[in-house]
Amino acid sequence: MEEQTPENQDINFESRINLKPLQDHVEAIKKEIGKIIVGQNEMIELLIISILSNGHTLIEGVPGVAKTITAKLLAKTLAVDFSRIQFTPDLMPSDILGTSIFNVKTNEFEYKKGPIFSNVILIDEINRAPAKTQAALFEVMGERQVTMDGTKYIMEPPFLVFATQNPIEQEGTYRLPEAQLDRFLFKINVDYPSLNDEIQILLENHQRQDTLDFDSVVPVLNAKQIAHYQNLIKQIIVENHLLTYIASIVNNTRTNANLFLGASPRASIAILNTAKSNAAIQGRDFVTPDDIKRCAKVVLKHRLFLTPEREMEGYTVEKVIDQILETIEIPR
Numbered sequence: 229m230e231e232q233t234p235e236n237q238d239i240n241f242e243s244r245i246n247l248k249p250l251q252d253h254v255e256a257i258k259k260e261i262g263k264i265i266v267g268q269n270e271m272i273e274l275l276i277i278s279i280l281s282n283g284h285t286l287i288e289g290v291p292g293v294a295k296t297i298t299a300k301l302l303a304k305t306l307a308v309d310f311s312r313i314q315f316t317p318d319l320m321p322s323d324i325l326g327t328s329i330f331n332v333k334t335n336e337f338e339y340k341k342g343p344i345f346s347n348v349i350l351i352d353e354i355n356r357a358p359a360k361t362q363a364a365l366f367e368v369m370g371e372r373q374v375t376m377d378g379t380k381y382i383m384e385p386p387f388l389v390f391a392t393q394n395p396i397e398q399e400g401t402y403r404l405p406e407a408q409l410d411r412f413l414f415k416i417n418v419d420y421p422s423l424n425d426e427i428q429i430l431l432e433n434h435q436r437q438d439t440l441d442f443d444s445v446v447p448v449l450n451a452k453q454i455a456h457y458q459n460l461i462k463q464i465i466v467e468n469h470l471l472t473y474i475a476s477i478v479n480n481t482r483t484n485a486n487l488f489l490g491a492s493p494r495a496s497i498a499i500l501n502t503a504k505s506n507a508a509i510q511g512r513d514f515v516t517p518d519d520i521k522r523c524a525k526v527v528l529k530h531r532l533f534l535t536p537e538r539e540m541e542g543y544t545v546e547k548v549i550d551q552i553l554e555t556i557e558i559p560r
């Protein structure tokens with residue numbers, strides 16, 4: 229009798245949900261983005277996970293590491309509507325949500341929708357707009373609807389917000405409110421490319437003669453397929469002891485002496501959904517502790533705040549998350 233190795237078990241489990249088309253589409257998206265972007269595989273994969281999990285993503289990194297271009301290219305691989313909003317200090321809520329305009333012909337006010345009414349929205353330099361404008365995003369990001377003059381306007385699915393910000397430059401910027409940070413599924417920190425990747429960037433840039441052919445990137449998924457895969461993700465199996473594991477991780481953030489503010493139940497649900505998506509793109513229809521650990525780091529880092537004492541000692545939120553993950557016993 230053949231021994232049941234983990235590889236054999238994966239093959240047996242895979243037959244319950246056909247994840248091959250999803251994996252093929254994920255690889256196709258990566259291939260299309262790879263026509264222009266070198267490296268940044270972690271950012272690209274996490275962005276794909278956020279799409280499958282139907283969540284918004286905050287991308288943070290210094291200027292020039294391809295945050296905005298990657299988000300634009302990802303949007304081009306999706307056959308859905310796309311809009312880009314450049315946040316500036318003088319931006320008003322009506323510039324995002326739209327406004328009511330009086331129509332002299334009908335003698336009535338008409339609502340002119342703003343650029344937020346799209347499927348994929350790229351908000352560039354999100355921390356450059358003041359609090360009043362930031363607050364305009366609360367309802368639409370949290371509830372996927374806009375209420376204007378007493379009327380609710382439901383956003384057409386998929387509705388995904390990708391936002392970028394620069395962590396270094398502080399002049400002319402506004403700190404994002406905690407309530408808004410919590411509405412982002414992920415916060416992805418984008419690092420500098422490796423030496424080999426940077427050499428490849430220079431080679432490709434030289435061969436392209438410093439031009440970017442965005443038209444070479446073609447759509448891979450349409451809105452109907454995205455909705456299908458988002459529903460497929462919900463069928464991924466999660467054992468009860470893994471639910472307890474997620475709850476224990478999040479609960480620890482609320483009682484941890486190093487943290488001033490812990491994570492909410494929204495974070496628990498985010499870890500659950502993204503762990504399912506992570507398992508699916510690996511070809512598994514079941515979640516493992518490794519899926520949870522990988523996603524927990526990206527889900528929690530922007531939701532936790534250190535105590536003043538720990539900040540002065542040079543602690544980081546990432547270090548505290550690692551300590552929590554080491555402390556909580558991994559279920560077997």
